[in-house]
Amino acid sequence: xxxxxxxxxxxxxxxxxxxxxxxxxxxxxxxxxxxxxxxxxxxxxxxxxxxxxxxxxxxxxxxxxxxxxxxxxxxxxxxxxxxxxxxxxxxxxxxxxxxxxxxxxxxxxxxxxxxxxxxxxxxxxxxxxxxxxxxxxxxxxxxxxxxxxxxxxxxxxxxxxxxxxxxxxxxxxxxxxxxxxxxxxxxxxxxxxxxxxxxxxxxxxxxxxxxxxxxxxxxxxxxxxxxxxxxxxxxxxxxxxxxxxxxxxxxxxxxxxxxxxxxxxxxxxxxxxxxxxxxxxxxxxxxxxxxxx
Ligand SMILES: [Zn+2]
Numbered sequence: 541x542x543x544x545x546x547x548x549x550x551x552x553x554x555x556x557x558x559x560x561x562x563x564x565x566x567x568x569x570x571x572x573x574x575x576x577x578x579x580x581x582x583x584x585x586x587x588x589x590x591x592x593x594x595x596x597x598x599x600x601x602x603x604x605x606x607x608x609x610x611x612x613x614x615x616x617x618x619x620x621x622x623x624x625x626x627x628x629x630x631x632x633x634x635x636x637x638x639x640x641x642x643x644x645x646x647x648x649x650x651x652x653x654x655x656x657x658x659x660x661x662x663x664x665x666x667x668x669x670x671x672x673x674x675x676x677x678x679x680x681x682x683x684x685x686x687x688x689x690x691x692x693x694x695x696x697x698x699x700x701x702x703x704x705x706x707x708x709x710x711x712x713x714x715x716x717x718x719x720x721x722x723x724x725x726x727x728x729x730x731x732x733x734x735x736x737x738x739x740x741x742x743x744x745x746x747x748x749x750x751x752x753x754x755x756x757x758x759x760x761x762x763x764x765x766x767x768x769x770x771x772x773x774x775x776x777x778x779x780x781x782x783x784x785x786x787x788x789x790x791x792x793x794x795x796x797x798x799x800x801x802x803x804x805x806x807x808x809x810x811x812x813x814x815x816x817x818x819x820x821x822x823x824x825x826x827x828x829x830x831x832x833x
Pocket of ligand 1: 623729757758779
């Protein structure tokens, strides 16, 4: 089916009270893992390429392939540039065929943030592309390559972890024209264990005032039970990558440790893909998006 806008995918999720998984794509295997899991579950899904992953994936080559594969499938899908920091990268992403941009300037002070976001929304709208904003600040657990990359990207921003304010969220959505809003409610990027302490009452307050669907990043650090509760309280898009990455690495590590004489590269890719596909499939069920295409 033709790729869908993010708001088309998320407004339906909000009306029918489920959430759509947004999974980071870093190569062909991760893309196929997400696409095949979505197809098997007849689930809408958002494919995301993060700016910090661009050293690993050539979006100008990859996005047209992704778009063609989504359009040849029966699923509802969008392709989003995740955590964009630079306008040139946004322009490249749009030229490559992406139809959504998560513009990450949540470290800026509110007024500056709003005015920069308004400009970005106007620019993207002129190209038929929608924008996700983030209000409050979702940090990143240390210890991974992504942590170092994000730290470098955010070097010019002030380092101030913050929860999202419900009143600000309402104003921000109305002023900026974003299509969906990522919130900071105790979630953290890059957490390998489910240890987040989510502020559910805060989430309910934000949701009662927000006129657009809400997004939660850093979902690998959140238990399935808490994910379900967050969806009940208004989360419509759940960003998930660390758990996928870990599942692939764990399976590949077991394979290599079991056979120290292992030489072939290509079977490892398949092992990684199967591990990621199983995780995507299980998250789709947790989020309630199966059979929603
Ligand atoms: Zn994120």
